Amino acid sequence: MSSNYVAQGSQALNSRSKLLTSLLSERRLPAKGWDDASIESFISEASMMDSNNFLDNIGVGEREARVYSPLVSRRHWGLAHGIGRSGDVAAEQPKAAGSSLLNKLTNLLVADAMKIAGLGDMGPALVLPLATGMTLTLTLLAMKAQRPKAATKVVWCRLDQKTCVKAVLSAGLELVVVPMKLEGDQLVTDVAAVETAVLREGAENVCCVVTSTSCFAPRSCDAVADVAKLCDKLRVGHIINNAYGVQAAPLCKAVSQAWRRGRVDAVVQSTDKNFLVPVGGAVVTSGAGNTKVVDAVRMSYPGRASMSPILDLLITLLSMGAEGWKRALTDREDVYRYMGEKLRETAEVNGERMLETPGNPISMGMSLASLAMEGSGGGGGGGGVGVSFFGSMLFSRCVSGTRVVAPGKRQEVGGVVFDGFGASHDCYPVPYFTAAAALGTTRDDVDRFCSQLSKCFKDYRKKIAKNAKAKAEISGED
Numbered sequence: 001m002s003s004n005y006v007a008q009g010s011q012a013l014n015s016r017s018k019l020l021t022s023l024l025s026e027r028r029l030p031a032k033g034w035d036d037a038s039i040e041s042f043i044s045e046a047s048m049m050d051s052n053n054f055l056d057n058i059g060v061g062e063r064e065a066r067v068y069s070p071l072v073s074r075r076h077w078g079l080a081h082g083i084g085r086s087g088d089v090a091a092e093q094p095k096a097a098g099s100s101l102l103n104k105l106t107n108l109l110v111a112d113a114m115k116i117a118g119l120g121d122m123g124p125a126l127v128l129p130l131a132t133g134m135t136l137t138l139t140l141l142a143m144k145a146q147r148p149k150a151a152t153k154v155v156w157c158r159l160d161q162k163t164c165v166k167a168v169l170s171a172g173l174e175l176v177v178v179p180m181k182l183e184g185d186q187l188v189t190d191v192a193a194v195e196t197a198v199l200r201e202g203a204e205n206v207c208c209v210v211t212s213t214s215c216f217a218p219r220s221c222d223a224v225a226d227v228a229k230l231c232d233k234l235r236v237g238h239i240i241n242n243a244y245g246v247q248a249a250p251l252c253k254a255v256s257q258a259w260r261r262g263r264v265d266a267v268v269q270s271t272d273k274n275f276l277v278p279v280g281g282a283v284v285t286s287g288a289g290n291t292k293v294v295d296a297v298r299m300s301y302p303g304r305a306s307m308s309p310i311l312d313l314l315i316t317l318l319s320m321g322a323e324g325w326k327r328a329l330t331d332r333e334d335v336y337r338y339m340g341e342k343l344r345e346t347a348e349v350n351g352e353r354m355l356e357t358p359g360n361p362i363s364m365g366m367s368l369a370s371l372a373m374e375g376s377g378g379g380g381g382g383g384g385v386g387v388s389f390f391g392s393m394l395f396s397r398c399v400s401g402t403r404v405v406a407p408g409k410r411q412e413v414g415g416v417v418f419d420g421f422g423a424s425h426d427c428y429p430v431p432y433f434t435a436a437a438a439l440g441t442t443r444d445d446v447d448r449f450c451s452q453l454s455k456c457f458k459d460y461r462k463k464i465a466k467n468a469k470a471k472a473e474i475s476g477e478d
């Protein structure tokens with residue numbers, strides 16, 4: 001074979017191996033995202049470092065990463081050992097050097113991505129193959145182990161998401177709900193009420209306070225820094241549910257301020273909501289100054305863990321690179337502004353208005369007050385069209401993710417009763433719906449959403465008119 005072709009070929013191989021060398025030495029997101037072939041070749045090489053893929057392996061243990069189906073094996077690049085050991089879910093596995101390497105790298109790269117997003121002075125990140133709710137439960141259990149035996153209460157700023165409630169109850173802890181304060185349209189943290197709740201229960205009986213950053217409008221991000229100062233003063237734990245907060249710079253800033261100014265034991269965020277991967281993972285972290293609870297989560301995780309959600313995240317981060325990640329973040333900011341403008345126009349045309357919620361940089365709400373009034377008969381006798389019907393109209397027009405919230409719904413979650421469920425408030429004054437400008441949403445999504453929305457307003461009003469006519473005919477016959 002001609003030597004200059006071989007030279008050219010090995011140069012190509014060289015530049016791929018340089019990518020890898022630089023990744024392993026820098027341990028940060030590559031500036032530019034990798035192409036799929038480079039990612040696959042890296043994963044295949046790592047996989048060959050696991051004992052189940054050795055050419056001459058003789059496995060005689062009870063866990064040798066044997067996989068029956070070649071299809072399943074391919075789906076996982078032969079990475080079947082999982083991650084961690086019984087003593088520490090982040091520990092290296094002697095049988096799986098490749099998996100261990102990929103796992104370590106994922107934790108480092110996701111930490112870098114989170115720093116880029118605005119989480120300053122962050123400690124190590126721990127990716128777990130459990131979604132946010134389960135990871136919150138595990139984190140609460142680790143927190144509980146560090147508190148006095150009697151500390152079984154969790155003081156929680158209300159957020160109407162069933163998972164938040166279940167995460168606390170599943171950890172065997174008792175939920176103490178602190179109502180949100182209505183300020184204008186917005187629901188904000190009642191910091192004084194948090195203090196009152198902790199003092200009423202007795203700080204020695206309180207495991208921790210749980211606050212949240214990302215949430216449905218009209219609820220705003222909690223005053224996490226104020227609560228952090230309070231938790232420091234009262235000497236109780238503080239866990240922040242940052243479910244999809246990584247994608248929004250103001251929320252990252254709030255979290256960083258919280259761990260700089262006060263007490264934050266752990267922050268939990270979802271991998272699917274923040275990094276565009278399938279559901280299945282979450283990241284636990286904290287400020288660099290207080291990593292005790294995160295360490296405890298690592299150590300208390302019972303057994304080995306699935307590699308799958310970790311690999312999805314690693315592939316995604318390598319594919320995005322720092323450039324792609326930053327672009328995803330700024331595109332989202334752009335689409336948040338765009339959605340706000342477009343929805344405001346749609347609201348005005350239809351006699352509604354946007355709820356003013358400056359403390360929520362992701363989700364937004366539009367009132368459905370006139371629609372509800374017309375539907376109930378107040379605007380011309382068209383009784384019986386509940387505003388929640390508007391939600392099903394949107395859904396049947398292929399719009400997913402909006403939530404119509406009508407006041408007055410009572411809901412029980414794990415034995416805890418909530419009035420006005422959905423609104424994070426017992427009696428929010430107006431019906432509304434919410435939509436989110438979350439990572440990955442495009443301007444085109446917004447345009448198509450607003451066009452379906454306008455049609456729904458029209459159809460809803462048609463239905464009201466039809467009902468009113470039918471009613472009039474019935475009463476005419478009488």
Ligand SMILES: *Cc1c(COP(=O)(O)O)cnc(C)c1O
Binds near residue numbers: 133159212241
């Ligand atoms: C999505 C979400 C959860 C639950 O997350 P899972 O990943 O489904 O467990 C909890 N809290 C908030 C605020 C969320 O947005």
